[in-house]
Amino acid sequence: MRPPVKFKGKIADGFSHLAGKRKVRRGLAAIVFFIALTLIIAVDFMPQKVNLVAGQVSPRDIHAPQGVTFEDKASTEEARALAAARIERQYIVDPRVSVDVQQNISELVKSIKTVQINEALDETEKVQRLKDIIPYNLSDDVIKSLAQPDQEQNLNRLETGLTAMVVRVMGTPEGVAQENLSEAEKELIAGVPSLQLSGAYNELATGLVRNYLRPNRFYDSDNTERLKDTAREAVNPVMVTVKKDEKIIGVGEIVTDEHLAKLDALNLTRPTLPVSSVLGSALLVGLMMVVVLFYLYQQNREIYRNAGHLYLLGIIVLGVLGVAKAIIAINVGQWPEFGALFGYLAPIAAAGMLIAILLDSRLAVLVVAVMGFMLGLMTGGDINFAVVGLIGGITGVYGVSKLSQRSDLARAGFYAGAASMAAIFAMGLLSEISIGLVLTSSLILGSVNGILSSILTNGAIPYLESAFGITSSVRLLELSNPGNSLLRRLQIEAPGTYHHSLLVGNLAEAAANAVGGDALLVRVAAYYHDIGKIKRPYFFIENQMGDNPHDKIAPTLSTLILTSHVKDGVELAREQKLPQGITEIIEQHHGNSLCSFFYHKAVENNKNENVTEEEFRYEGPKPQTKEAAMVMLADAIEAAVRSLQNRTSGRVEGIVRKIIKDKLMDGQLDECDLTLKDLDIIAAAFIRVLSGIFHNRIEYPDPLSLQNKESAKKAKRRKGLQNLG
Secondary structure, X not given: OHHHHHHHXXXXXXXXXXXXXXXXHHHHHHHHHHHHHHHHHHOOOOOOOOOOOOOOEOOOOEEOOOOEEEEOHHHHHHHHHHHHHOOOOOEEEOXXXXXXXXXXXXXXXXXXXXXXXXXXXXXXXXXXXXXXXXXXXXXXXHHHHHHOOOOOOHHHHHHHHHHHHHHHHHOOOOOOEHHHHHHHHHHHHHHHHHHOOOHHHHHHHHHHHHHHOOOOEEEOHHHHHHHHHHHHHHOOOOEEEEOOOOEEEOOOOEOOHHHHHHHHHOOOOOOOOOHHHHHHHHHHHHHHHHHHHHHHHHHOHHHHHOHHHHHHHHHHHHHHHHHHHHHHOOOOOOOHHHHOOHHHHOOHHHHHHHHHHHOOHHHHHHHHHHHHHHHHHHOOOOHHHHHHHHHHHHHHHHHOOOOOOOHHHHHXXXXXXXXXXXXXXXXXXXXXXXXXXHHHHHHHHHHHHHHHHHHHHHHHHHHXXXXXXXXXXXXXXXXXXXXXXXXXXXXXXXXXHHHHHHHHHHHHHHHHHHHOOOHHHHHHHHHHOOHHHHOOHHHOHHHOOOOOXXXXXXXXXXXXXXXXXXXXXXXXXXXXXXXXXXXXXXHHOOOOOEOHHHHHHHHHHOOOOOOOHHHHEOOOOOOOOHHHHHHHHHHHHHHHHHHOOOOOHHHHHHHHHHHHHHHHHOOOOOOOOOOHHHHHHHHHHHHHHHHHHOOOOOOOOOHHHHHHHHHHHHHHHHHHHHHHO
């Protein structure tokens, strides 16, 4: 038995190994997505023809499209269950049990006789021997009486009479069952006095009955079930005939199980699955998946290589199409013509907005086009729904292209709703629909579509961001609000650091725009990069209003305090649940740079001791992305330029390029993907922003000096006039 266990273990290990491979996981996910999407498009999970349950009021009349004779399974099963219930429990009598009981009695009587006639034993030994052989408790007086020789032949009468009674009670055809064992026992005990035994032997006989009597009639489950099965099979099926055009149920009638049975027999509740339609839908779904994946491979390798982004894309598409499927399946019996237009409510714009916000706007346009085509397939090839879904979806993508606050999502939903209204109205004019229905459907369905798309987008973004570790522009915009609790704390508790962070944000954003980085992420991360200074704000020079506390402590302690603001910032960011991208930039914005001021101070103070640079470096890690590197450079440059006394354009440019060169030579930029060309562009962007912040101004004259000069001129003029006079 050991080899099969090992073989199964090897198979399980093999599956685990395959599941751990990236390509296998992606392939399995693609298959699941393909199957789910095909089922959503091709299979009618909630048919519009009949969607009734027992106890519901029927919204319309339903007639039989053809005649049918079918078995009423519920009635048939009820009749068969009743026939099986009439079969009584079957028992079997085992004659060997009665023989065993008689033999047990005879053997015990024989053993007692042997003890009684054994002259080699005295009375005490006989009593002890009887206690050993009698399997139940008797009083000492009874045992002593039984130890005496049986002069009256009580044992013979007991054996003969008791075995005869056992044969009479247990030998009947009914036998003794477990449930009537106590009655049989009482009957035998009641017959003991008729044996005319002395007192001790009466006690012995009663004990024999209670100890040895047992059931000999047992429940025969196999025979009982066989008889019940025979009874079930003997019941003929209950057949029901429904004629063509017969009314199955009328409007306003309560739906019963009989109605549902007839509808089921007519295939009105479970329409036949069109295999060819499913195969055709599967082929089209596969082709559209290939189109999207090929586009990603050619135009956006970053998303193509990121399995999480592909899973997110699949979930959005499946979720929105699932909602559309549920909406289309809604049956409005009172207004069938209006209910037939519910395909216009499909929130394709929600998919476009989610993909544009979380992934890429160009990808969103392509996916919206594909989903519009799929919506047409879901609605039986109706191009009207596909066109409206496409127009509304593309408008939604446009609406979120420039987000500045979360309320812009509502605006985007309004745009999508307005576009859907216009498209529904246009498609209605092209169709044979009354003008009143066209106006009603365009106003109601178009506006509801926009509202629903906005609600779905707003509600799904936080969960999708959290599940897939994506920081959307909506979340970043919320964090950039000065009213954010963390920024308010920074502004109040460390005002110098707050204003420094704003300038770093401006510098880093300009650099990101120049080299193609994520400008919004860089700006918001710059706002939070020094939040760790909240813990000890007055140890940082930008927040100091008086004495510098570092003048009174050792350089190593100063370095420890300064470098700890990175760790404190990361802890605070995680505590406040800031996005992972911002937390990483906080952690990396100093890399493992050297605190040069305190290092040189330590060298001067300890000329005779070895001072290593490692004691005065940040813990790291170095910047892993270009965004983290830009925040690092902007942070160092802003602080250096602010410390300049004479901020001429030449000195500013020199310090900018020097700091970038120093960071590069120190290896701080080794692990990010910035090129030398990018660094040159970043330097130019920094210089441009700094020139605007620290530009030269003309020196305005002192107002008091101007007033004194004007008074002197007036006095001189008066004196000249007096001389002329």
